[in-house]
Amino acid sequence: xxxxxxxxxxxxxxxxxxxxxxxxxxxxxxxxxxxxxxxxxxxxxxxxxxxxxxxxxxxxxxxxxxxxxxxxxxxxxxxxxxxxxxxxxxxxxxxxxxxxxxxxxxxxxxxxxxxxxxxxxxxxxxxxxxxxxxxxxxxxxxxxxxxxxxxxxxxxxxxxxxxxxxxxxxxxxxxxxxxxxxxxxxxxx
Amino acid sequence: xxxxxxxxxxxxxxxxxxxxxxxxxxxxxxxxxxxxxxxxxxxxxxxxxxxxxxxxxxxxxxxxxxxxxxxxxxxxxxxxxxxxxxxxxxxxxxxxxxxxxxxxxxxxxxxxxxxxxxxxxxxxxxxxxxxxxxxxxxxxxxxxxxxxxxxxxxxxxxxxxxxxxxxxxxxxxxxxxxxxxxxxxxxxxxxxxxxxxxxxxxxxxxxxxxxxxxxxxxxxxxxxxxxxxxxxxxxxxxxxxxxxxxxxxxxxxxxxxxxxxxxxxxxxxxxxxxxxxxxxxxxxxxxxxxxxxxxxxxxxxxxxxxxxxxxxxxxxxxxxxxxxxxxxxxxxxxxxxxxxxxxxxxxxxxxxxxxxxxxxxxxxxxxxxxxxxxxxxxxxxxxxxxxxxxxxxxxxxxxxxxxxxxxxxxxxxxxxxx
Amino acid sequence: xxxxxxxxxxxxxxxxxxxxxxxxxxxxxxxxxxxxxxxxxxxxxxxxxxxxxxxxxxxxxxxxxxxxxxxxxxxxxxxxxxxxxxxxxxxxxxxxxxxxxxxxxxxxxxxxxxxxxxxxxxxxxxxxxxxxxxxxxxxxxxxxxxxxxxxxxxxxxxxxxxxxxxxxxxxxxxxxxxxxxxxxxxxxxxxxxxxxxxxxxxxxxxxxxxxxxxxxxxxxxxxxxxxxxxxxxxxxxxxxxxxxxxxxxxx
Numbered sequence: 117x118x119x120x121x122x123x124x125x126x127x128x129x130x131x132x133x134x135x136x137x138x139x140x141x142x143x144x145x146x147x148x149x150x151x152x153x154x155x156x157x158x159x160x161x162x163x164x165x166x167x168x169x170x171x172x173x174x175x176x177x178x179x180x181x182x183x184x185x186x187x188x189x190x191x192x193x194x195x196x197x198x199x200x201x202x203x204x205x206x207x208x209x210x211x212x213x214x215x216x217x218x219x220x221x222x223x224x225x226x227x228x229x230x231x232x233x234x235x236x237x238x239x240x241x242x243x244x245x246x247x248x249x250x251x252x253x254x255x256x257x258x259x260x261x262x263x264x265x266x267x268x269x270x271x272x273x274x275x276x277x278x279x280x281x282x283x284x285x286x287x288x289x290x291x292x293x294x295x296x297x298x299x300x301x302x303x304x305x
Numbered sequence: 306x307x308x309x310x311x312x313x314x315x316x317x318x319x320x321x322x323x324x325x326x327x328x329x330x331x332x333x334x335x336x337x338x339x340x341x342x343x344x345x346x347x348x349x350x351x352x353x354x355x356x357x358x359x360x361x362x363x364x365x366x367x368x369x370x371x372x373x374x375x376x377x378x379x380x381x382x383x384x385x386x387x388x389x390x391x392x393x394x395x396x397x398x399x400x401x402x403x404x405x406x407x408x409x410x411x412x413x414x415x416x417x418x419x420x421x422x423x424x425x426x427x428x429x430x431x432x433x434x435x436x437x438x439x440x441x442x443x444x445x446x447x448x449x450x451x452x453x454x455x456x457x458x459x460x461x462x463x464x465x466x467x468x469x470x471x472x473x474x475x476x477x478x479x480x481x482x483x484x485x486x487x488x489x490x491x492x493x494x495x496x497x498x499x500x501x502x503x504x505x506x507x508x509x510x511x512x513x514x515x516x517x518x519x520x521x522x523x524x525x526x527x528x529x530x531x532x533x534x535x536x537x538x539x540x541x542x543x544x545x546x547x548x549x550x551x552x553x554x555x556x557x558x559x560x561x562x563x564x565x566x567x568x569x570x571x572x573x574x575x576x577x578x579x580x581x582x583x584x585x586x587x588x589x590x591x592x593x594x595x596x597x598x599x600x601x602x603x604x605x606x607x608x609x610x611x612x613x614x615x616x617x618x619x620x621x622x623x624x625x626x627x628x629x630x631x632x633x634x635x636x637x638x639x640x641x642x643x644x645x646x647x648x649x650x651x652x653x654x655x656x657x658x659x660x661x662x663x664x665x666x667x668x669x670x671x672x673x674x675x676x677x678x679x680x681x682x683x684x685x686x687x688x689x690x691x692x693x694x695x696x697x698x699x700x701x702x703x704x705x706x707x708x709x710x711x712x713x714x715x716x717x718x719x720x721x722x723x
Numbered sequence: 724x725x726x727x728x729x730x731x732x733x734x735x736x737x738x739x740x741x742x743x744x745x746x747x748x749x750x751x752x753x754x755x756x757x758x759x760x761x762x763x764x765x766x767x768x769x770x771x772x773x774x775x776x777x778x779x780x781x782x783x784x785x786x787x788x789x790x791x792x793x794x795x796x797x798x799x800x801x802x803x804x805x806x807x808x809x810x811x812x813x814x815x816x817x818x819x820x821x822x823x824x825x826x827x828x829x830x831x832x833x834x835x836x837x838x839x840x841x842x843x844x845x846x847x848x849x850x851x852x853x854x855x856x857x858x859x860x861x862x863x864x865x866x867x868x869x870x871x872x873x874x875x876x877x878x879x880x881x882x883x884x885x886x887x888x889x890x891x892x893x894x895x896x897x898x899x900x901x902x903x904x905x906x907x908x909x910x911x912x913x914x915x916x917x918x919x920x921x922x923x924x925x926x927x928x929x930x931x932x933x934x935x936x937x938x939x940x941x942x943x944x945x946x947x948x949x950x951x952x953x954x955x956x957x958x959x960x961x962x963x964x965x966x967x968x969x970x971x972x973x974x
Contacts (some may be wrong), residue, residue: 151483154483154484154486154497155482155483155486156482156485156486156487156488156493157486157493160486160487160488160493180584182583182584184488184489185487185488185489185491185583186488186489186583187583187584241584242489244609245468245609246464246465246466246468246469246609247464247465247467247468247489248461248464248465248586248590249584249585249586250586251586257733257897267586268586268588268589268590268664268665269461269465269586269590269665270603270604270665271604271665271666283607284604284606284607284608284609284612285609286472286608286609286610343973385776385856388940389776389781389939389940395940395943395944396944396947399944540973544969545969545970545973548962548965548966548969548970549966549969549970551962551965551966552959552962552963552965552966555955555958555959555962556959558955559952559955559956559959562948562951562952562955563948563952565948566944566945566947566948566949566951566952567748567945567948569944570859575859575860575861575862575864576860578856578859578860578937579852579856579860588896
């Protein structure tokens with residue numbers, strides 16, 4: 117008698133636990149579509165890469181294009197700007213990584229690793245702090261102390277290689293995946 | 306909801322209802338006979354004012370949603386259509402946009418009042434916590450709502466705030482993408498924010514229900530901070546407090562109307578009348594005024610993750626106040642030292658708000674505002690984490706009156722009444 | 724960095740202090756100024772700038788420039804807007820030109836350029852902003868518009884070089900503006916009501932017109948507000964009396 121009750125008890129416990137666990141799995145499985153629907157849709161993911169004609173960008177100038185809904189900076193640097201960027205000791209940078217999608221993740225933030233051709237700097241124009249678009253320096257109006265970009269939202273300053281030098285931004289401006297099709301055309305994405 | 310009910314059904318019909326769904330009894334006990342301390346002052350009228358604000362926001366919001374189009378290409382245009390072509394659309398829109406500011410104005414007064422008179426102290430901890438939860442939901446709702454007109458400030462405010470989540474190590478960037486539904490703030494973001502902006506006020510209304518329920522268990526605190534000891538200390542809610550609340554609500558509505566009709570864009574930013582442009586950030590991004598103190602804290606920290614933690618911590622701290630205050634006396638009226646720190650906190654929050662509104666490299670009297678904001682942030686934290694616990698232990702409070710009735714009516718009157 | 728650091732602070736100057744009839748709690752738009760301002764917009768500004776949110780019917784709206792419906796209709800007839808497809812389903816004629824029809828009251832003011840790219844191509848890369856939102860879309864509103872329009876005639880301080888293709892205007896942030904300094908001049912229009920067309924007058928009138936274009940319901944709003952606040956004052960008086968009466972016994 118006692119044995120049977122005992123058996124019945126464990127079987128009942130097992131059934132409770134098993135159905136409870138199955139129920140939890142069911143709820144979790146049902147919740148996932150509800151959560152994942154908020155991620156980028158297939159249409160947003162299928163953004164084709166863009167080809168850009170950069171012949172209009174003059175030395176010392178930047179033109180802003182659009183890529184994946186973000187501003188895309190293309191800046192043709194002057195020799196002085198390249199020299200200034202090369203002179204920086206990488207180990208002294210707040211973010212010593214290149215953040216270059218064309219290179220391995222651990223590439224160093226040397227000037228050479230930030231570009232494909234030294235005179236053409238291609239960057240995603242999104243401040244790595246909170247996503248504002250930094251303002252570029254022009255020969256008449258220098259933005260920030262490093263001749264590169266200043267983000268007016270919270271004061272992050274980038275140098276002429278788009279590397280973070282001062283302010284709250286944690287990372288260098290990202291370099292998107294891109295390739296030169298010719299001297300004046302690049303393909304981004 | 307607590308204590309015995311004094312409701313007696315007056316007709317057969319009322320009796321019939323009362324046996325099946327005692328809603329009239331509930332209304333009678335909570336809004337008519339509810340014993341309320343007889344010494345509540347003007348600062349206690351803001352609870353009613355806030356209920357009014359929530360109702361106004363929900364009603365005007367439902368009306369606006371009938372005309373608004375949540376599409377990145379059409380949203381800005383549809384708001385202008387509301388302002389120019391919809392019958393009384395400009396009125397609904399200005400009541401709703403200024404209503405948000407009035408709502409926050411009232412909630413800040415309500416919160417500081419609770420802080421001053423120690424309304425968060427036992428047995429009212431849950432009332433306070435539910436209140437902070439309402440405040441948090443209000444901030445979320447206001448943020449979603451500010452995005453909807455799809456102006457420059459809408460867009461860039463949304464960008465900055467959603468990017469705060471990307472500060473979380475490892476999963477942060479994925480959370481940001483998940484929030485956006487794209488790789489940047491865009492049409493998908495606008496649509497979900499509209500959906501949530503419509504949903505949250507009803508959740509707020511539900512939490513307000515809990516807040517009032519929790520209030521009706523111990524009853525109101527009062528400016529003396531002492532417990533109700535006898536029926537002499539209280540008055541029935543109706544007509545005493547219904548008429549008092551109505552009068553002060555009317556004064557509040559006059560201020561509200563002043564903004565709606567004569568300075569409708571006072572709390573707004575001209576940049577939000579420029580359509581969102583993902584390629585151009587306005588020179589100075591400022592959130593709505595009611596978020597400025599937190600924004601100042603965020604900006605004063607030169608590290609992304611730390612900035613977000615400091616800002617978030619400032620709000621989390623509010624939940625813990627009931628346990629940070631060690632004083633046995635509730636009201637600052639009898640706490641000479643705490644009273645001074647309290648007013649310093651009020652000034653501190655205003656200074657933080659001012660710093661948050663200025664551009665990032667601004668200075669006042671030659672002092673960079675970022676340093677002012679840092680000092681002010683330190684005081685904010687120090688107030689809750691050091692001053693509150695320590696002052697409660699070392700301060701000698703003034704002598705408390707024997708009862709509310711004695712304090713209001715004087716010794717002889719109180720005695721005579723008994 | 725060898726880049727020449729700009730020593731001059733190019734923050735925009737404080738706006739010019741001018742008075743507008745629509746300021747203050749009882750201010751209304753000056754009908755004459757609105758009509759003259761519309762003329763300035765039509766004959767000068769509309770060469771480059773849109774007026775997107777204003778329809779021809781609005782010209783006859785209450786609280787607006789005070790044109791009659793017939794006048795508004797006549798103004799509309801002077802504009803061409805893209806036509807619907809014709810019987811053959813064509814929207815372009817044989818030379819590839821977009822088919823148009825005369826505008827009607829319900830139509831919105833057509834812009835000078837078919838799209839943003841065309842506008843930029845014709846203006847040295849700069850986009851002339853939509854003027855129907857300019858007054859509420861800029862800090863300083865009508866004062867800003869007035870100051871910009873009358874701010875071209877000052878000479879740049881020594882040391883400030885105007886960027887090529889731009890013009891000097893110290894009321895514009897950065898001081899380099901893309902709008903040419905010849906945009907608005909004395910006698911740019913001949914006012915039908917005989918008002919002398921000085922640049923101050925033109926700028927003041929067009930600023931008034933654009934203030935209306937940004938906020939066409941202002942007069943209705945202020946009028947209603949007056950009634951609402953009187954009502955609330957009376958109500959609060961009554962409530963105060965009731966409050967005193969109820970509480971008399973409680974003290």
